[in-house]
Amino acid sequence: MWVVVGGNHRLTPPNRPHNSLYVISDQGEPVGRYDKRRCSHTEIGDWYSPGFDACVFDVDGFRFGCALCIEINFPELFLEYAASGVDCVLFSSYSRDPIFEVLARAHAAAGLWISVSVPAQCSAAMPSGVIGPHGYRLGSCAGDGRPGLVCVRLDRGDPALDVALHKARPWRARARAGDLYETRRVDDPRSVAKTRF
Template identity: 55%
Template sequence: MTGIRTAIARPTITADPAANGKKVRSLMRKAAAGRARLVQFPEGMLSGYAKAQIADWADVDWRLVRAELEEIMALAGELGVWVVLGSAHPLTPPNRPHNSLYVISDTGALVDRYDKRYCSHTEITHFYSPGFEPVVFDVDGYRFGTLICIEVNFPQLFAQYERLGVECLLLSTYGADDSFETKAAAHAAINCYWVAVSVPALPDEPTPAGLITPAGLYTTQAAGPAELTFATIDRQDPALSTALRHARPWRATAAKGDLYRAHAVTDPRSTNRTAL
C-alpha cells in the first residue's frame, strides 16, 4: 500500500473528561486495528467544548483532564499511532485556556499543540485566549497542518499552510453551519491538498466527518452511527495527478507574480483603461 492511512473520528462529546478520555482510547484502538497511522478527533473532545458542555471553566477538573491526556499519550505509544486531539488547554490563572489540538506522536510524546488563532466573538470575549502560530508535523513522509472550526472562514490560513508544504490539513470542529462543507471543499481544491474534517455526532450536524481530496471531493465519510471513518492519503494516486503535479506548483509560481512581471508591457493602450 502506498500513502498513509488515517482515521477520522465522529464521536459524542460529554462534559465528563473521564468519559471523553475512555471514548478517545476506544477509538484509538479501533483506528490501530484498522491500520491507521493517525487518528483525528473533533474540537474540544477531551475537556468538552465551551458553550456546549462548559459554562464556566471553574467547573472543569483540570487534574482529571491531564490524567486522561497522559493515559491517551501512553496508549498512543503502545499502539504506535499518532493522535490529534481537541481539548481546552489551561493556562496560568487568571488567563483563559487555549482552544487547542494536541499533537501526540506514535511514541506517546506530546510533540506540539495548535492553539486556535481566530476565535469566535463569544469565544474570545468569554472563554478562550487566542494562539498565534501555525503547526505542521510530518508522519511517514507526509506533512500535516491543523486548524479549528471557525477558521474555515479565513482563506489566508489555508494559503499559509500551502506555502508551508502541507499535504493534508486537519480541520477539527465542534459544530458547523450549512456552508462549512462547501468552504472546506473549496479550500482543498484551491490549495490542492487533502482536508480532513472531524466533527462530533450531533443531532442536526449538516457536515459529515471525512476526507476531502485535493480535487475538492469527499473520498470517504462517516455515515449513520459510525464513529470512525478510514481514508488513505496517497500522493501517487493517478486520479490526483493534475491537482498535485500540475495545478499546485503552477499556482505557487503564479502567486509569486514574477511570471507576470516578466511579461509586462509598456503601451499607452494598456495604461489608458478608457481607450476604445
C-alpha cells in the same frame, strides 16, 4: 497510530485558556499543540485566549497542519499551510453550518487534503471524512448522527489527483509569487485599466 485530540489548554490565571489540538505521536508522546488563532467574537470576548502559531508536523513522509472550527473562514491560514509544504490539514469543528463543507472543499481544491472531524450529532451539515486535493470527498462517515470512522490512503501517485497535486498546486504557487506575471507585463497604452468609465 498518531492521534490529534482537542481540549482546553489552561494558562496561568487570570488568563483564559487556549482552544487547542494536541498532537500525540505513535509512541504515546505529546509532540505538538495547536492553539486556535482565529477565535470567534464570543470566544475572544469571554472564553479563550488566541494562539499565534501554526502547528506543522511530519508523519511517514507527509506534512500535516491543524485548524479549528471558524478558521475555515480564513483562507490565509490554509494558504500559509500550503506555502509551508503541508499536505493535509486536520480540521476539527463543532459546527452545524453547511457552508463549512463548501469552504473545506474549496481549500482542499487548492491542493491540500483536508481531514474533517466533527461530532456525530453535527454530521447532517458536514460529516467527518477526508477531502482530496481535487476538492472531492475520498471517504465520509454517515451524515445521520451515527458515529463512524473513515480510513483513506494519502496517495501522491493517484492518477485522479495528478492535476491537483502536480500541475495546479505548483502553478498556483508560482502565480502567487507574482514574478510569473511581472515578466509578461506589456508596454501598451491600451493595457492600462481605466478606474472610471
